[in-house]
Amino acid sequence: MAGDKARVLIVGTGGVGTLAAYALEIGGKATVTAVMRSNYDIVKEKGITIDSIEHGHDIKGYKPTEIRKTVPDVTKEGIEPYDFILVTTKNVADVAPTVSDLIAPAVTPGKTAIVLSQNGLNIEKPVVARFPKNPIISSVSTIGATEKEKGFIIHDDTDEQKIGPFHNPGVSDAVAEAAARRYIDIYNPNGKLTTLYEPDVLKTRWRKLVYNASFNSVATVLRMDATRMRATQHVVDDLLKPIMREIIAAAKACGVDLDANLPDIVVFNDPIEAWFYPSMAQDILKGNFIEAEVIVGEPLREGESRGVPMPTLRVIYGLLKAEQVKTKEKKGLWKPEFGPGHPYKGE
Numbered sequence: 001m002a003g004d005k006a007r008v009l010i011v012g013t014g015g016v017g018t019l020a021a022y023a024l025e026i027g028g029k030a031t032v033t034a035v036m037r038s039n040y041d042i043v044k045e046k047g048i049t050i051d052s053i054e055h056g057h058d059i060k061g062y063k064p065t066e067i068r069k070t071v072p073d074v075t076k077e078g079i080e081p082y083d084f085i086l087v088t089t090k091n092v093a094d095v096a097p098t099v100s101d102l103i104a105p106a107v108t109p110g111k112t113a114i115v116l117s118q119n120g121l122n123i124e125k126p127v128v129a130r131f132p133k134n135p136i137i138s139s140v141s142t143i144g145a146t147e148k149e150k151g152f153i154i155h156d157d158t159d160e161q162k163i164g165p166f167h168n169p170g171v172s173d174a175v176a177e178a179a180a181r182r183y184i185d186i187y188n189p190n191g192k193l194t195t196l197y198e199p200d201v202l203k204t205r206w207r208k209l210v211y212n213a214s215f216n217s218v219a220t221v222l223r224m225d226a227t228r229m230r231a232t233q234h235v236v237d238d239l240l241k242p243i244m245r246e247i248i249a250a251a252k253a254c255g256v257d258l259d260a261n262l263p264d265i266v267v268f269n270d271p272i273e274a275w276f277y278p279s280m281a282q283d284i285l286k287g288n289f290i291e292a293e294v295i296v297g298e299p300l301r302e303g304e305s306r307g308v309p310m311p312t313l314r315v316i317y318g319l320l321k322a323e324q325v326k327t328k329e330k331k332g333l334w335k336p337e338f339g340p341g342h343p344y345k346g347e
């Protein structure tokens with residue numbers, strides 16, 4: 001019965017968002033409103049084509065229950081509150097709008113649970129500050145989902161998510177846990193996917209950064225795929241492993257213990273024949289903004305502020321921020337300027 005279904009708004013319907021919309025709707029326990037941007041017109045006309053290792057290779061014409069071009073304003077439009085808002089944009093914290101600004105019109109205080117299914121560290125904190133009465137759910141995902149062309153999604157690695165509440169002082173632990181568990185239930189009612197309840201999402205986020213802060217950022221600077229990186233001694237020994245060790249040390253300084261052997265494991269985790277570009281490298285190759293702040297800037301600030309030396313990541317951060325400025329300039333959002341008495345202005 002439609003009335004019993006959870007109302008889910010998905011903001012950011014690219015790779016991860018589309019697979020989430022599909023999983024939520026075929027599970028039968030949710031209706032999805034999807035906010036689309038550059039793929040809106042093609043999806044409105046033809047629907048989405050999905051080639052998925054878990055849902056089927058020949059899905060054609062899929063349309064979420066409702067498709068919109070903008071985030072709804074629930075108050076002004078008199079819309080029934082959403083039970084969940086799932087955010088699956090890239091988290092580009094140094095380019096407006098912020099996640100909080102983007103979703104604000106659709107959030108019903110005290111009602112809507114906000115699910116962040118994005119890479120990076122500390123992404124929950126500004127959302128907690130902005131929505132002090134809403135449950136915040138953090139999902140750490142390792143799905144392989146790519147929008148190859150507008151409205152065409154390739155899903156080539158299993159949908160595995162660790163999902164748990166992120167502490168919001170204005171929401172009781174029981175309410176936050178219940179929201180996270182309900183989200184897992186509506187996402188994966190038949191147990192077909194790997195969606196696990198994770199009480200310690202912070203540790204899970206640090207653990208995932210061992211990969212993302214190293215592979216994603218070095219691949220981005222070098223425009224190199226993971227297989228070629230692994231085959232290059234200087235990349236492995238001078239860049240990837242030192243960054244991984246710096247992340248592990250920063251995590252430890254923040255009270256999160258990760259296995260010291262992870263660098264040896266994580267470098268060799270992906271299948272050798274993958275020739276795969278981590279998501280940040282895909283973004284730079286497409287001319288898109290990169291998630292430099294949440295994947296590199298945040299762990300760097302956490303570690304350095306606690307006295308952890310992170311020289312490799314510091315250099316990589318500078319290089320990524322310069323890449324971001326180049327993209328901003330191409331999009332007309334930056335120009336070289338100098339302030340009085342300063343060698344440079346901003347950025």
Ligand SMILES: NC(=O)C1=CN([C@@H]2O[C@H](COP(=O)(O)OP(=O)(O)OC[C@H]3O[C@@H](n4cnc5c(N)ncnc54)[C@H](OP(=O)(O)O)[C@@H]3O)[C@@H](O)[C@H]2O)C=CC1
Nearest residue numbers: 012013014015016037038088089090118119141143144145
């Ligand atoms: N893809 C993957 O396999 C994995 C991704 N992740 C993480 O999941 C998150 C989502 O990644 P992914 O799905 O790959 O990203 P994509 O780039 O494929 O999709 C992001 C979508 O968000 C849309 N979007 C961005 N900003 C806005 C906005 N202001 N208003 C409306 N729509 C917007 C984009 O539209 P437009 O196309 O117009 O820019 C795009 O459709 C990221 O944090 C990523 O790091 C984690 C693990 C694996």
Ligand SMILES: CC(C)(CO)C(=O)C(=O)O
Nearest residue numbers: 141142143211278279280
């Ligand atoms: C680990 C991986 C490759 C897939 O989940 C990823 O997070 C990324 O490409 O950003």
